[in-house]
Amino acid sequence: MKLYITNCKTCQSKIYIDATASTRSDLRSRFGGDHFYAVCQNCQSKNLYHVTEVFAESEKTSALTGGVVGGLIGLIGGPLGLLVGSGLGAAIGNSIDDDEQKKVDSFNTSR
Ligand SMILES: [Zn+2]
Numbered sequence: 001m002k003l004y005i006t007n008c009k010t011c012q013s014k015i016y017i018d019a020t021a022s023t024r025s026d027l028r029s030r031f032g033g034d035h036f037y038a039v040c041q042n043c044q045s046k047n048l049y050h051v052t053e054v055f056a057e058s059e060k061t062s063a064l065t066g067g068v069v070g071g072l073i074g075l076i077g078g079p080l081g082l083l084v085g086s087g088l089g090a091a092i093g094n095s096i097d098d099d100e101q102k103k104v105d106s107f108n109t110s111r
Contacts (some may be wrong), residue, residue, distance in 0.1 A: 001056050001103050003027070008040040009047040015040050017054065022103065023110035024051045056107035058100040065093060 005015040017038055021027035028034060028051050039046045070089020074082030 001100060001107070002059055003054055003056055003107075005038055005049050005053050006055060007053075008043060008045070009049075010040060010045040011043040013040065013042040015042075021107070023107055024054065025110060027051050027054060052111075056104045058097070058104045060097075065096060067093070 001020075003017050003019055003021065005017060007013070008015050015038055019027060019030060021030055031051065034051050035048050036051070037046055038049050067086075067089050069092055070082075070085040070087070073085030073088060077084065
């Protein structure tokens with residue numbers, strides 16, 4: 001899961017923030033309040049933002065993780081292993097995606 005600010009106050013681009021938090025109140029406790037400074041990766045300007053301007057999005061690395069796991073099982077088990085492995089890999093990938101989506105939703109619906 002990645003956290004970002006929807007719009008830079010200077011150039012309107014999306015700013016990814018280097019912080020991990022499961023909810024906005026978690027983020028608030030990390031920043032020590034509602035407001036925090038962030039530097040835009042696009043225009044380098046530093047502006048003050050409010051925690052409610054922060055949203056979460058999922059990182060789609062899980063399909064890759066699933067594929068790697070599937071491939072590894074395939075390597076050990078041969079053709080049948082590859083078949084089982086790719087199915088299992090996809091299942092693992094999907095369950096990570098579901099989990100990730102739940103975390104994203106719970107952040108985005110937090111206050
Ligand atoms: Zn900017």
